[in-house]
Amino acid sequence: MPDRKSIIDIQDMRKVYDLGTIQVEALRGVNVNILENDYVAIMGPSGSGKSTLMNLIGCLDTPTSGEYILAGERVAHLTDRQLAEIRNRRIGFVFQTFNLLPRASALQNVELPLVYAGESPSERRRRSKEALEAVGLGDRMKHKPNEMSGGQRQRVAIARALVTNPSIILADEPTGNLDSKTGDEIMQLFEKIYANGNTIILVTHEEDIARHARRIIRLRDGLVESDQIVSRAA
Amino acid sequence: MRFLVDVFNGLRIAFGALRANKLRAGLTTLGIVIGVMTVIMMVVIVMGLNKALKSQLDFLGAETVFVSRWDWQSNNWRDMIKRPDMELDYIDDLRAESREIEAISPFFDQQMTVSYRGAQLSRINIQGVSEEFFLTNPKELAEGRVFTAQEVSRNANVTVVGPDIANQLFPDQSPIGKEIKIGAWNFEIIGVTTKYGKVFGQSWDNFCVIPYGVFQKRFAGQNFDGLTIVAKGRGEDRVEELTWEVTGIMRRLRHLDPREVNDFGINTQSAILEQFNSMTAGVYAGGIIIGFISLIVGGIGIMNIMLVSVTERTAEIGLRKALGAKRWNIAWQFLIESAVICAIGGIVGVALAAGVSQAISSFLPTYMPLWVVLVGVIFSAVVGIFFGLYPSLKAAQLSPIEALRSE
Numbered sequence: 001m002p003d004r005k006s007i008i009d010i011q012d013m014r015k016v017y018d019l020g021t022i023q024v025e026a027l028r029g030v031n032v033n034i035l036e037n038d039y040v041a042i043m044g045p046s047g048s049g050k051s052t053l054m055n056l057i058g059c060l061d062t063p064t065s066g067e068y069i070l071a072g073e074r075v076a077h078l079t080d081r082q083l084a085e086i087r088n089r090r091i092g093f094v095f096q097t098f099n100l101l102p103r104a105s106a107l108q109n110v111e112l113p114l115v116y117a118g119e120s121p122s123e124r125r126r127r128s129k130e131a132l133e134a135v136g137l138g139d140r141m142k143h144k145p146n147e148m149s150g151g152q153r154q155r156v157a158i159a160r161a162l163v164t165n166p167s168i169i170l171a172d173e174p175t176g177n178l179d180s181k182t183g184d185e186i187m188q189l190f191e192k193i194y195a196n197g198n199t200i201i202l203v204t205h206e207e208d209i210a211r212h213a214r215r216i217i218r219l220r221d222g223l224v225e226s227d228q229i230v231s232r233a234a
Numbered sequence: 235m236r237f238l239v240d241v242f243n244g245l246r247i248a249f250g251a252l253r254a255n256k257l258r259a260g261l262t263t264l265g266i267v268i269g270v271m272t273v274i275m276m277v278v279i280v281m282g283l284n285k286a287l288k289s290q291l292d293f294l295g296a297e298t299v300f301v302s303r304w305d306w307q308s309n310n311w312r313d314m315i316k317r318p319d320m321e322l323d324y325i326d327d328l329r330a331e332s333r334e335i336e337a338i339s340p341f342f343d344q345q346m347t348v349s350y351r352g353a354q355l356s357r358i359n360i361q362g363v364s365e366e367f368f369l370t371n372p373k374e375l376a377e378g379r380v381f382t383a384q385e386v387s388r389n390a391n392v393t394v395v396g397p398d399i400a401n402q403l404f405p406d407q408s409p410i411g412k413e414i415k416i417g418a419w420n421f422e423i424i425g426v427t428t429k430y431g432k433v434f435g436q437s438w439d440n441f442c443v444i445p446y447g448v449f450q451k452r453f454a455g456q457n458f459d460g461l462t463i464v465a466k467g468r469g470e471d472r473v474e475e476l477t478w479e480v481t482g483i484m485r486r487l488r489h490l491d492p493r494e495v496n497d498f499g500i501n502t503q504s505a506i507l508e509q510f511n512s513m514t515a516g517v518y519a520g521g522i523i524i525g526f527i528s529l530i531v532g533g534i535g536i537m538n539i540m541l542v543s544v545t546e547r548t549a550e551i552g553l554r555k556a557l558g559a560k561r562w563n564i565a566w567q568f569l570i571e572s573a574v575i576c577a578i579g580g581i582v583g584v585a586l587a588a589g590v591s592q593a594i595s596s597f598l599p600t601y602m603p604l605w606v607v608l609v610g611v612i613f614s615a616v617v618g619i620f621f622g623l624y625p626s627l628k629a630a631q632l633s634p635i636e637a638l639r640s641e
């Protein structure tokens with residue numbers, strides 16, 4: 001597929017957590033190139049640096065050294081404000097613990113990124129309803145997170161990640177807190193998102209989940225151990 | 235427009251957070267409540283006192299000056315007694331030279347006994363004036379008429395009396411045309427004024443006004459303060475011009491050279507009020523300082539609670555940042571929350587102050603204009619913004635990942 005452009009280009013990325021007395025090398029020179037409309041699973045044992053890498057890709061954190069080029073732009077050169085805009089418009093996050101605002105309804109939670117995008121209230125409402133319907137929660141808009149099941153909460157979080165139409169969806173163990181049936185349903189949803197042309201990067205330590213992706217990157221001790229295309233034989 | 239949307243969003247978040255923590259917000263805001271209440275009570279009482287004094291002094295008329303040997307606001311009697319007497323001739327000079335004076339009259343007064351047949355009233359204020367006096371003074375007639383220029387120039391024994399005299403000497407008949415005795419002299423009552431009421435607790439309705447020529451002939455005895463010239467200007471807003479002009483003319487009439495101080499008093503209602511206001515200003519300032527201190531203490535409480543709130547909501551801040559909130563979005567959110575807590579405290583403080591001032595209004599005059607309410611609430615919000623600034627900036631500076639991880 002020669003016509004697909006690189007959207008995430010990470011070169012020799014290092015991340016050191018300075019704990020004063022000791023320094024933890026979470027990433028020790030990672031090279032990853034992800035193309036538009038890739039579907040990548042990042043795997044690896046606990047503590048191998050998966051979350052660290054995701055946070056860097058998501059512009060939530062800054063690397064100790066190395067280069068990160070996001071859609072042609074060198075992230076190190078961006079201002080705080082521009083980073084906020086990237087997180088708002090280009091990237092949608094899905095977290096293991098859902099991270100919904102507990103006092104807000106599903107609809108209000110989904111509206112949140114649009115609030116920061118400066119959309120008008122009516123536009124926010126319209127697009128949030130659309131996103132909730134797309135994840136099959138058209139009838140749960142007024143519900144608060146504690147009135148919903150884990151699967152439903154994660155769907156709300158996915159609707160929130162999709163609502164600004166970002167090109168990249170980052171999901172750190174999205175099924176980690178769900179039973180396997182609900183996890184499968186969530187993975188179907190990702191499949192749909194992928195079919196729409198989005199780039200999906202997903203952290204997991206379950207082989208079953210990773211199999212949904214088109215490509216698996218394995219990390220070990222802060223280094224890329226392997227980077228394979230998933231065979232679609234089955 | 236964008237700004238309004240931001241403010242509105244901030245308000246929504248702030249109210250949500252407050253609803254979740256009602257008791258804590260309530261306790262925190264206590265300092266603000268007390269501060270605002272103190273400041274407002276102070277303003278309300280002092281303004282009430284000033285307003286009450288002004289209404290007490292209304293009998294003087296706001297547009298009138300009183301020129302005499304005496305400065306009403308001085309107690310330096312020893313110097314003032316050495317001043318030369320006022321002269322009736324000044325009146326013609328003032329009338330001729332002034333552009334501000336609309337009506338001018340001499341005024342003498344003296345305490346005398348008044349009687350009719352058997353009935354006697356002692357210590358009645360006898361006032362000797364010209365017919366123009368009735369134009370300088372807001373006395374209204376209930377009955378009869380005032381005296382004429384002819385009656386003044388031929389020293390007619392006529393009098394206009396206050397309603398107390400009329401009621402006490404003639405409880406069930408009209409006093410008009412009756413002859414009463416002032417001291418040893420007979421006067422015919424030609425008019426009765428309307429009831430004025432009390433001034434500083436004393437009835438302002440027991441007087442007899444007579445032509446000044448008669449007064450000079452009969453009553454200018456001992457304990458006599460001498461002549462006061464009453465001059466009414468063109469309006470309350472021109473009383474300052476009137477004062478300046480009359481002072482200038484008087485200095486010339488008294489042959490004062492520029493280095494000498496006035497050897498006469500120019501007295502006005504506004505000068506007395508100013509003196510009183512400057513006395514109450516001290517009380518005012520004291521109250522406002524106390525109020526300020528409690529506002530600052532309250533503000534520090536707010537700062538403290540906002541810092542707690544930022545710490546508690548670190549994860550929320552991280553999430554908001556991950557979803558695209560800029561620093562100022564976060565700062566705004568906490569600033570508005572802090573401003574809202576304080577403004578609510580301000581509203582409660584204003585309401586309590588209104589209640590207390592209502593409760594004490596029966597023995598202490600109070601007066602709460604709308605601007606005091608607005609300033610109270612707005613000022614508390616400003617305190618909230620000021621003390622919310624540090625916690626808000628701290629929240630805004632949190633790195634999104636640190637904040638997210640705190641969960």
Ligand SMILES: Nc1ncnc2c1ncn2[C@@H]1O[C@H](COP(=O)(O)OP(=O)(O)O)[C@@H](O)[C@H]1O
Nearest residue numbers: 017024025026045046047048049050051052053
């Ligand atoms: N904020 C942090 N401070 C210190 N060490 C950290 C921090 N975050 C992660 N680490 C360390 O970095 C390494 C990689 O962590 P992480 O990226 O979370 O791994 P994974 O997600 O693969 O389990 C681990 O050794 C972890 O203890």
Ligand SMILES: [Mg+2]
Nearest residue numbers: 047050051052
């Ligand atoms: Mg992890």
